[in-house]
Amino acid sequence: MATTTSTPTTEAPPEPPSGRRRGGVLPWLGVAVPGRRTYRVWQRNRDVFFQLWRAELMPPLVEPVIMFVALGLGLGTYVELTGDTEYIQYLGPGVLAMFPMFASVFESLFGAYFRMDQHGTYAAILSTPARPEEIIAGDAAWAATRGAINAALILVVMVALTPVYGLIESPLALLTIPAAFVLGAVLGSLGLAYTSQARSISQLTYFFSLFVLPMFWFSGGFFPLESLPGWATAVAWFTPLLHAVELNRGLVTGDIGWAHLGHLAWLVAVFFPAFWLALWTMRRRLVE
Amino acid sequence: MPAMIEAHGLVKTFGDFRAVDGIDFRVEAGEFFGMLGPNGAGKTSTIRMISCVVPITAGALQVDGLDVRYEDRAIKARLGVVPQDDNLDQDLSVRKNLEVYARYYDVPKRLARERIDEGLELMQLQDRADERISALSGGMKRRLVVARALVNEPRLLILDEPTTGLDPQARHLVWRKLRLLRERGVTILLTTHYMDEAEHLCDRLIVMDHGRALDDGRPRTLIERYVGRDVLELHLNDEERARVRAYLDPRLGESARVEQIEDVTYVYGLGQEHAREVEELVGDHYRVIDRRANLEDVFLTLTGRALVE
Numbered sequence: 364m365a366t367t368t369s370t371p372t373t374e375a376p377p378e379p380p381s382g383r384r385r386g387g388v389l390p391w392l393g394v395a396v397p398g399r400r401t402y403r404v405w406q407r408n409r410d411v412f413f414q415l416w417r418a419e420l421m422p423p424l425v426e427p428v429i430m431f432v433a434l435g436l437g438l439g440t441y442v443e444l445t446g447d448t449e450y451i452q453y454l455g456p457g458v459l460a461m462f463p464m465f466a467s468v469f470e471s472l473f474g475a476y477f478r479m480d481q482h483g484t485y486a487a488i489l490s491t492p493a494r495p496e497e498i499i500a501g502d503a504a505w506a507a508t509r510g511a512i513n514a515a516l517i518l519v520v521m522v523a524l525t526p527v528y529g530l531i532e533s534p535l536a537l538l539t540i541p542a543a544f545v546l547g548a549v550l551g552s553l554g555l556a557y558t559s560q561a562r563s564i565s566q567l568t569y570f571f572s573l574f575v576l577p578m579f580w581f582s583g584g585f586f587p588l589e590s591l592p593g594w595a596t597a598v599a600w601f602t603p604l605l606h607a608v609e610l611n612r613g614l615v616t617g618d619i620g621w622a623h624l625g626h627l628a629w630l631v632a633v634f635f636p637a638f639w640l641a642l643w644t645m646r647r648r649l650v651e
Numbered sequence: 652m653p654a655m656i657e658a659h660g661l662v663k664t665f666g667d668f669r670a671v672d673g674i675d676f677r678v679e680a681g682e683f684f685g686m687l688g689p690n691g692a693g694k695t696s697t698i699r700m701i702s703c704v705v706p707i708t709a710g711a712l713q714v715d716g717l718d719v720r721y722e723d724r725a726i727k728a729r730l731g732v733v734p735q736d737d738n739l740d741q742d743l744s745v746r747k748n749l750e751v752y753a754r755y756y757d758v759p760k761r762l763a764r765e766r767i768d769e770g771l772e773l774m775q776l777q778d779r780a781d782e783r784i785s786a787l788s789g790g791m792k793r794r795l796v797v798a799r800a801l802v803n804e805p806r807l808l809i810l811d812e813p814t815t816g817l818d819p820q821a822r823h824l825v826w827r828k829l830r831l832l833r834e835r836g837v838t839i840l841l842t843t844h845y846m847d848e849a850e851h852l853c854d855r856l857i858v859m860d861h862g863r864a865l866d867d868g869r870p871r872t873l874i875e876r877y878v879g880r881d882v883l884e885l886h887l888n889d890e891e892r893a894r895v896r897a898y899l900d901p902r903l904g905e906s907a908r909v910e911q912i913e914d915v916t917y918v919y920g921l922g923q924e925h926a927r928e929v930e931e932l933v934g935d936h937y938r939v940i941d942r943r944a945n946l947e948d949v950f951l952t953l954t955g956r957a958l959v960e
Contacts, residue, residue, distance in 0.1 A: 411742045
């Protein structure tokens with residue numbers, strides 16, 4: 364009785380002029396190159412952040428102080444370093460990378476998961492001219508920005524403490540802020556790639572326990588890695604945080620050399636595949 | 652005149668599952684077009700393909716003359732989408748939600764401000780501009796999502812079950828606003844499983860089930876095609892039913908037919924005088940409902956009355 368109007372056509376739809384790609388996706392990359400709407404997505408995250416800034420500002424100001432007191436002044440009195448360096452001074456460059464790392468990772472795990480799965484933020488943006496790649500790139504850029512904001516706030520605390528503890532020895536320390544951005548771009552990309560595979564919030568904690576926390580302890584921020592067995596140092600070399608801590612150590616002390624440029628190059632080199640991985644994995648999550 | 656939406660043999664599969672299984676339809680510019688179907692009929696998948704959010708699996712789909720496969724950005728710039736779930740930014744104010752959205756379309760700041768004021772007024776939210784989303788009722792949130800979909804002055808407005816979960820007052824307010832938009836020349840595509848909504852709003856509609864199109868046409872045309880003008884709905888006990896069936900059965904044929912669903916008997920296409928006689932046979936007119944046929948009858952006739960799970 365039902366007169367069906369659906370007569371599946373077998374003929375293929377006309378092919379478009381050459382050079383046009385479905386959704387801008389490049390065949391050899393599997394993703395489109397994010398365009399200027401990346402900035403729009405970044406702006407959205409920034410606006411939400413500044414809406415809540417009172418709540419967001421406290422942790423980066425308080426947490427490093429607690430660590431300086433507990434480890435620098437508490438534990439540090441039992442630690443003897445070569446030369447006339449105090450332990451609290453040894454901690455400084457690490458703190459300037461570790462806490463920004465947490466900020467970037469949190470943003471790309473929990474922040475992104477909520478936007479992707481709970482609040483429909485990604486879905487809302489997807490129906491605008493923004494492409495999936497721009498949402499992902501905007502979120503990665505924002506994760507990096509969170510790291511940089513965090514580093515800037517910690518730097519304020521450290522400058523304030525410098526007259527007493529001599530934490531900052533060079534104006535080059537200002538460059539730890541862009542360094543935190545680079546570290547955040549690497550970790551934010553890896554975090555987004557991981558989040559794209561998560562089916563529940565509780566799965567996000569694995570990234571933390573198995574990747575972020577080991578990085579935190581074995582980054583050379585708390586103790587020189589030379590005291591560990593060779594294989595452990597070798598593994599640590601493959602983690603991003605170590606290179607950020609080493610880079611910061613040069614910037615904070617002003618004792619900078621080619622090795623530090625090498626650490627920066629390591630981070631930049633790792634960023635590209637990490638960013639591609641985030642684009643590719645998250646795109647698949649968003650589009651299907 | 653070119654169609655606003657034109658689909659030929661449109662297919663969407665997820666693994667082995669064919670969510671949309673080869674549909675053809677055409678929506679003219681300026682039309683208020685409805686997509687009707689139970690949950691899982693393929694309505695949302697179709698909408699997501701039209702709005703270039705998911706790629707099409709096969710077939711052809713053009714929106715405003717553009718191919719969805721290659722012109723995603725250009726198409727999205729001309730669309731306004733009201734999704735099933737409110738995905739507003741909870742942490743931002745009503746106005747800020749719209750400002751952030753206007754930026755995705757590169758609407759210049761001043762123009763955006765004008766359009767936002769206009770949109771808020773149109774949706775009767777101008778007094779709520781500075782409130783947080785959590786302070787809004789369900790109906791206000793829906794209206795805000797519609798206002799958000801208008802910041803780019805879309806040529807095509809797509810609404811996925813826009814009044815689900817709203818109380819009758821809020822629903823009627825949304826309907827009124829949608830009719831107003833149609834008068835202004837916006838083409839509207841709406842999915843719903845509320846038959847009264849489709850009948851009330853749509854110029855034309857398509858009935859879908861299991862990813863296929865069952866039929867399309869004007870609401871009244873479909874009703875007359877499948878059900879006729881009137882329906883007699885009988886709530887009877889076994890003894891009365893036997894009596895009524897004895898009367899009806901010889902009178903059924905081309906135009907009149909009976910359908911028994913659980914404890915309710917539906918009689919379609921029976922003339923007025925016969926209807927009165929059935930009423931007398933039963934004696935209790937509260938259990939004999941003589942009403943005008945509606946889209947719900949069409950829908951249930953086409954898709955079956957069994958519960959779809």
